[in-house]
Amino acid sequence: xxxxxxxxxxxxxxxxxxxxxxxxxxPAIAGSYWMSVLTSAACFTMAAxxxxxxxxxxxxxxxxxxxxxxxxxxxxxxxxxxxDFPFEVNLILAALATMVFGWILALPALRMRGLYLALVTLMxxxxxxxxxxxxxxxxxxxxFWGVKIGSTDPFRGPMLAQTPEAFLRYVIGMTTLxxxxxxxxxxxxxxxxxxxxxxxxxxxxxxxVNVTLYKTWAFGIAGLLAGASGALLAASLGLLxxxxxxxxxxxxxxxxxxVGGSRYWLGPVIAAFLYRILPALLNTWGVNADLAYxxxxxxxxxxxxxxxxxIAGQIFEAAQALTTxxxxxx
Amino acid sequence: MNLKKGLMALIAMGVMAIxxxxxxxxxxxxxxxxxxxxxxIVIGGIYADGAPGDWSSSTDAxxxxxxxxxxxxxxxxxxxxxxxxxDQWAPEAAAQAAAKLVNDDKxxxxxxxxxxxxxxxxxxxxKDAGIMVMASACAISECFESSNIVSxxxxxxxxxxxxxxYAQENLGAKxxxxxxxxxPDNGVWSCQAVIDMxxxxxxxxxxxxxxxxxxxxNSALLEAVASGADTILMNLPAGLAIAVLKAAQEQNLRDSYxxxxxxxxxxxxxxxxxxxxWDGKVYVQAELAPVSVNGPDAQNWLAVMDAYGKKDDPxxxxxxxxxxxxxxxxxxALAMDPKDLDDRAKVTAAIKGISGYxxxxxxxxxxxxxxxxxxxxxxxxxxxxxxxxFEVVQTCTEYDSDYFARHIEVEKKLGLR
Numbered sequence: 001x002x003x004x005x006x007x008x009x010x011x012x013x014x015x016x017x018x019x020x021x022x023x024x025x026x027p028a029i030a031g032s033y034w035m036s037v038l039t040s041a042a043c044f045t046m047a048a049x050x051x052x053x054x055x056x057x058x059x060x061x062x063x064x065x066x067x068x069x070x071x072x073x074x075x076x077x078x079x080x081x082x083x084d085f086p087f088e089v090n091l092i093l094a095a096l097a098t099m100v101f102g103w104i105l106a107l108p109a110l111r112m113r114g115l116y117l118a119l120v121t122l123m124x125x126x127x128x129x130x131x132x133x134x135x136x137x138x139x140x141x142x143x144f145w146g147v148k149i150g151s152t153d154p155f156r157g158p159m160l161a162q163t164p165e166a167f168l169r170y171v172i173g174m175t176t177l178x179x180x181x182x183x184x185x186x187x188x189x190x191x192x193x194x195x196x197x198x199x200x201x202x203x204x205x206x207x208x209v210n211v212t213l214y215k216t217w218a219f220g221i222a223g224l225l226a227g228a229s230g231a232l233l234a235a236s237l238g239l240l241x242x243x244x245x246x247x248x249x250x251x252x253x254x255x256x257x258x259v260g261g262s263r264y265w266l267g268p269v270i271a272a273f274l275y276r277i278l279p280a281l282l283n284t285w286g287v288n289a290d291l292a293y294x295x296x297x298x299x300x301x302x303x304x305x306x307x308x309x310x311i312a313g314q315i316f317e318a319a320q321a322l323t324t325x326x327x328x329x330x
Numbered sequence: 331m332n333l334k335k336g337l338m339a340l341i342a343m344g345v346m347a348i349x350x351x352x353x354x355x356x357x358x359x360x361x362x363x364x365x366x367x368x369x370x371i372v373i374g375g376i377y378a379d380g381a382p383g384d385w386s387s388s389t390d391a392x393x394x395x396x397x398x399x400x401x402x403x404x405x406x407x408x409x410x411x412x413x414x415x416x417d418q419w420a421p422e423a424a425a426q427a428a429a430k431l432v433n434d435d436k437x438x439x440x441x442x443x444x445x446x447x448x449x450x451x452x453x454x455x456x457k458d459a460g461i462m463v464m465a466s467a468c469a470i471s472e473c474f475e476s477s478n479i480v481s482x483x484x485x486x487x488x489x490x491x492x493x494x495x496y497a498q499e500n501l502g503a504k505x506x507x508x509x510x511x512x513x514p515d516n517g518v519w520s521c522q523a524v525i526d527m528x529x530x531x532x533x534x535x536x537x538x539x540x541x542x543x544x545x546x547x548n549s550a551l552l553e554a555v556a557s558g559a560d561t562i563l564m565n566l567p568a569g570l571a572i573a574v575l576k577a578a579q580e581q582n583l584r585d586s587y588x589x590x591x592x593x594x595x596x597x598x599x600x601x602x603x604x605x606x607x608w609d610g611k612v613y614v615q616a617e618l619a620p621v622s623v624n625g626p627d628a629q630n631w632l633a634v635m636d637a638y639g640k641k642d643d644p645x646x647x648x649x650x651x652x653x654x655x656x657x658x659x660x661x662x663a664l665a666m667d668p669k670d671l672d673d674r675a676k677v678t679a680a681i682k683g684i685s686g687y688x689x690x691x692x693x694x695x696x697x698x699x700x701x702x703x704x705x706x707x708x709x710x711x712x713x714x715x716x717x718x719x720f721e722v723v724q725t726c727t728e729y730d731s732d733y734f735a736r737h738i739e740v741e742k743k744l745g746l747r
Binding site: 031032033035036037040133134136139141147148149150151152154164233236237238239240241242243244246276280289 | 418419420421422425426429430432433434447450451454470471472475512513514515518519522541542543544
C-alpha cells in the first residue's frame with residue numbers, strides 16, 4: 001500500500017499545493033514583465049527537473065539538457081511551419097523526438113560513468129551548439145532546415161492559451177505534469193530499478209535488472225522533458241535563437257539543479273528561480289544582472305560544502321525538524 | 331578698483347553672450363528655455379547591449395534629445411519620461427523588455443529602438459497593443475516589414491546595396507564577398523541582396539558568415555579571400571568590422587581588394603581606431619548625412635549630444651537616427667491636443683499620420699503611413715575614410731533594386747515624389 005502510485009506524501013502534497021498556487025495566483029498578480037519572466041522560468045523548471053532527476057536517481061551527470069531543449073524547440077518550429085497541426089500535437093511530437101534523441105545520445109554514453117559521462121554529454125551539447133549556430137532555427141523556410149532568408153513567419157501557440165496569463169498557466173500545468181511523470185516512474189518498476197542501479201550496477205545486474213534499458217529510459221525521460229520545455233519556450237517567443245542553447249547554459253542549469261537540490265521537487269524550481277528570475281530581479285533593482293553569476297558560484301560552493309541536498313534539502317529538513325515533536329514530548 | 335569692476339562686468343557679459351549663443355544653437359521642441367513641469371508622458375525605447383556588440387547609440391541620442399525637449403517646455407508643458415530597456419541580444423530578454431514598456435509602463439510609443447532581435451520577437455506584440463515604434467537602429471528585416479515599426483535608419487539591405495553599387499560602378503568590383511552575421515533576417519538577408527544585385531549586373535558574389543555568439547573574424551576573412559572576390563563588404567557592427575580591418579592589416583591585404591562597408595562603420599571614432607594604414611582605402615555607405623554636410627539639423631544633433639548626451643555616447647549614424655526619431659516624434663506630439671497624449675491609439679494615429687517631415691540629415695522626406703512595411707529612408711551617401719575623418723565621395727543616391735518598388739509607390743500616393 002505504501003508503494004501505491006497515488007499515495008500523497010507530505011512532500012508531494014506541498015508540491016501540488018505549490019503548483020496549484022502558482023497556477024492560480026501568479027498569473028493573477030504578475031505584471032506583464034513578470035509574466036514573461038515567470039513563463040521562461042516555468043519552461044526551465046521543466047528542463048531542470050529532467051537533469052535533476054537523472055542526477056538524483058541514477059547519479060548520472062547530463063550536461064546537455066539545454067541543448068536538448070533546443071532540439072525540442074527546433075522540432076516544434078519545424079512542424080509548425082511544415083504542417084497545420086495544432087500546437088499540442090507539435091508539442092507531443094517535439095517531446096517524443098527529443099526523447100528519441102536522448103536515447104540515441106545515451107547508448108554510446110552508457111559505458112561511461114561520472115566525469116566521463118559528463119564529458120560525453122558536454123561534447124554533445126557543444127555539437128548541438130554548432131548545429132544551431134550554423135543552421136539556425138526554422139523560420140518558415142522550405143527544405144529540411146526550414147530556414148528562409150528574411151522575416152520569421154508567425155508561430156501558432158496553443159489554442160487554449162492565447163493570452164500571456166493563460167500561457168503561463170499552460171506552462172505551469174505542463175511542468176506539473178512533467179513532475180508527476182517523474183514521480184510516477186519513481187514509484188513503479190523503473191524507480192526501483194534506478195535505486196538499485198544507483199547503489200551498485202553489478203548488484204542490479206545480478207538481480208536481473210536490465211541496466212542498459214533503465215539507464216536509456218532515464219535519458220529518454222530527461223530528453224522528453226527538455227523537448228517539451230523547448231517547444232513551450234518556442235511558443236512563448238514565436239522564434240528561437242541559437243544563443244539561448246549554448247553549451248555553457250547546460251552546465252549552468254545542471255549546477256543550479258545541484259544548488260537547488262536535485263532530490264526534491266523544489267530543487268528544479270529553485271534552479272529556475274536562480275537561472276531566470278534572479279537576473280530579472282537584479283535588472284529591476286538596477287543592478288548588473290551578471291552579478292547573478294557570482295551568486296551562482298557562492299550557491300554552488302554552499303551546496304558542495306554544507307548542503308549536499310541543496311537548498312531544497314535544507315528547507316525540507318528544517319520543515320521536518322519543526323513538525324517532528326522532540327522525543328519524550330507528548 | 332573701478333577698472334577691475336568694469337573688467338569683471340565685461341567678462342560677465344562675454345560669458346553670458348557665449349552662453350546665450352550656446353543655448354540658441356540647441357533647438358528642441360518648442361525651445362522655450364523653460365523646464366517642463368506637467369504630468370510626464372511615458373515613452374519607451376529598447377536597445378541591445380551584449381555579445382557581440384553595444385547597440386545603444388540610438389537610445390542614447392533619443393534620451394539626449396528628450397532631455398533637451400524637457401528643458402525647453404516639453405510637449406506643451408509636459409515632460410517626456412523616457413524609459414529604456416536592454417534586450418541583451420536575447421529573445422527572452424527582448425520579450426520581457428517589450429512586455430514591461432508596453433504593458434506595465436503603459437508607454438504611448440517607443441522611440442529610438444536599436445536591435446538585432448527585439449523587432450522579430452516583438453512585432454506582433456506591438457501590433458496587438460496598437461503601439462507604434464519609431465526605431466532608429468534597425469538591423470533585421472522584421473523592422474522594415476511590420477505594420478507598427480518604422481525606422482529613421484535604412485537597415486543593412488539598402489546600406490549594403492549602396493556600398494556594393496558604388497564599388498561596382500566606381501571601383502570596378504566584379505566579385506563581392508560579403509562578411510555578415512549568420513542571422514537569417516540580418517546578415518543572410520542583406521548579403522543575399524548584394525549577391526542578387528551583382529548577379530543581375532553581370533558580376534558575382536558570395537557570403538562568409540560569422541557566428542554572432544563567437545565571431546571568428548580571421549576565419550571569415552580567409553573565407554572571403556578564398557572566394558576569389560575583388561571586393562570585401564564588411565556587413566557587420568562597427569566593432570567587428572574594425573576587427574576584420576585589423577586582421578586584414580596584419581596580412582597586408584589592403585591593396586589586394588576594395589574595402590566597403592555599410593553604415594555602422596560611419597562613426598566619428600572609427601578613422602582613429604583603424605589608423606593611417608587604411609587612409610583613403612575604405613568606402614562606407616552612410617544612411618544619414620555625414621557631419622561634413624553640416625546642415626542645420628546636423629549641427630543641432632551634435633549640439634544636443636554635447637549639451638545633453640554623455641561625452642562617450644557615439645556620434646554615428648545610429649545616434650543621428652535616434653535624434654531624428656525623437657525629433658519627429660516630438661514634432662508629431664506637439665501638433666496633438668495635449669489631453670490626447672496619454673491615449674496610445676491617438677498617439678499611434680498621429681505617428682501614422684506623419685508625412686513629409688524633412689531634415690538635412692535625411693536624403694528624402696520622412697513619412698510613416700498605414701502599411702505593413704515601412705522604409706522612409708532608402709537613399710544615402712558614400713564616404714571614404716581618410717586620416718582623422720570621412721570624405722564624401724557620393725552625395726544622396728537612391729539604389730536600384732526591386733525591393734524599393736512598393737515604398738516608391740507609397741511615396742507617390744502620399745505626394746512625396
